[in-house]
Amino acid sequence: MNRKKLKFAVIGCGRVSSNHLKALTSGKIDGELVAICDIDEKKARAKSEEFKVPYYLDYHDMMEKHQEIDVVDVATPTGYHARHVIDVSRHGKHIVVEKPMALRVEDCDAMIKACADHKCRLFVVKQNRFNPAVVSARKALESGRFGKMVMGTVRVRWKRMQSYYEQDNWHGTWELDGGVMSQQASHHLDLLQWFMGPIESMYCVTATRLMNIPVEDTSVACFNFKSGALGAYEATVASRPEDLEGSLSLLGEKGTVIIGGHAVNKILYWKFNEEHPDDVHMQSASSQEVPNVYGHGHTPYLANVIDAIMNNKPGLVEAPEGRKNIEILTALYESAALGGQKVYPGYPVKKSMLGRKE
Numbered sequence: 001m002n003r004k005k006l007k008f009a010v011i012g013c014g015r016v017s018s019n020h021l022k023a024l025t026s027g028k029i030d031g032e033l034v035a036i037c038d039i040d041e042k043k044a045r046a047k048s049e050e051f052k053v054p055y056y057l058d059y060h061d062m063m064e065k066h067q068e069i070d071v072v073d074v075a076t077p078t079g080y081h082a083r084h085v086i087d088v089s090r091h092g093k094h095i096v097v098e099k100p101m102a103l104r105v106e107d108c109d110a111m112i113k114a115c116a117d118h119k120c121r122l123f124v125v126k127q128n129r130f131n132p133a134v135v136s137a138r139k140a141l142e143s144g145r146f147g148k149m150v151m152g153t154v155r156v157r158w159k160r161m162q163s164y165y166e167q168d169n170w171h172g173t174w175e176l177d178g179g180v181m182s183q184q185a186s187h188h189l190d191l192l193q194w195f196m197g198p199i200e201s202m203y204c205v206t207a208t209r210l211m212n213i214p215v216e217d218t219s220v221a222c223f224n225f226k227s228g229a230l231g232a233y234e235a236t237v238a239s240r241p242e243d244l245e246g247s248l249s250l251l252g253e254k255g256t257v258i259i260g261g262h263a264v265n266k267i268l269y270w271k272f273n274e275e276h277p278d279d280v281h282m283q284s285a286s287s288q289e290v291p292n293v294y295g296h297g298h299t300p301y302l303a304n305v306i307d308a309i310m311n312n313k314p315g316l317v318e319a320p321e322g323r324k325n326i327e328i329l330t331a332l333y334e335s336a337a338l339g340g341q342k343v344y345p346g347y348p349v350k351k352s353m354l355g356r357k358e
């Protein structure tokens with residue numbers, strides 16, 4: 001007997017869409033791709049031919065013609081997420097939105113309300129949480145192996161050239177994207193708070209060193225967590241001559257884990273005072289090669305969404321988790337706009353530009 005599969009549509013056929021489309025046509029998860037949409041016909045047609053599904057130029061048209069859709073993945077530019085999610089929620093289907101969830105906390109709240117009003121669930125993509133190395137570290141954390149946490153560090157050292165910002169009209173703008181902090185490092189900031197717990201306060205400074213863009217290409221921040229532990233963050237897209245790392249270090253009183261690689265995909269160090277039999281294999285068993293900095297996480301991420309919907313249980317990254325990330329991001333931008341002043345999650349945004357017209 002065929003297992004029941006949830007029927008998916010994808011809105012936005014740009015770069016990240018391939019990760020959704022491949023996962024949904026892989027046969028590895030209980031999801032099935034039924035339609036795709038992009039306002040750019042060339043892109044929509046190319047993906048339609050590659051993945052053998054009909055394409056649409058207007059998502060309302062797609063939703064009306066495909067009443068069978070259960071879940072819609074929104075993979076459009078970040079500054080449009082709120083508008084597109086709120087719009088799609090009117091069709092009463094569950095929604096997966098790419099990271100970052102939006103650019104303003106009030107937009108996240110409007111998205112959450114719209115989905116609640118239309119009785120649909122809203123999930124936010126954070127596929128790095130599903131990397132085997134990250135899953136293993138999380139299990140170690142949950143079983144108390146680190147003891148009292150001392151410090152968490154995330155580092156993003158990636159290479160983007162000016163051409164990356166010139167290929168469309170949204171990357172590197174305040175209105176639709178933000179800089180390295182919101183575009184590339186939102187994943188790593190999510191991992192930092194997921195592992196280290198609630199943030200008490202933070203400080204951030206930013207710079208634009210090599211790119212000709214209005215937003216930052218480089219930023220550093222430090223965190224005081226409510227637990228008393230400290231956090232360090234640095235991110236740049238001005239790493240030369242190549243991508244160097246996307247990493248997470250976790251230091252506790254009873255052990256340390258360092259996950260590196262380009263996409264938080266390889267265990268570089270795994271040692272605890274109290275050894276477990278599996279520890280010797282951890283480096284090889286939980287590390288993976290990745291084709292690019294997006295990694296392989298979209299397939300297990302979507303599997304988690306499907307399981308949550310089918311079995312009516314919580315997903316790992318639903319809207320409140322996505323909103324937390326935006327609260328942190330907007331506070332960091334505010335701190336940078338105030339010259340590195342101390343801020344806290346929920347700090348009133350007055351000076352920072354994220355999500356605003358330049």
Ligand SMILES: NC(=O)c1ccc[n+]([C@@H]2O[C@H](COP(=O)([O-])OP(=O)(O)OC[C@H]3O[C@@H](n4cnc5c(N)ncnc54)[C@H](O)[C@@H]3O)[C@@H](O)[C@H]2O)c1
Nearest residue numbers: 012013014015016037038039040075076077078098099100
């Ligand atoms: N999870 C990840 O690792 C990851 C990686 C890259 C990008 N992203 C996120 O995914 C989103 C998209 O990024 P991208 O790099 O794929 O961008 P992109 O510019 O390559 O693709 C976005 C697509 O959305 C389309 N679009 C815009 N408005 C539309 C509308 N009204 N209806 C239908 N289609 C519309 C555009 O034509 C474009 O093809 C961003 O939020 C980005 O931050 C996530």
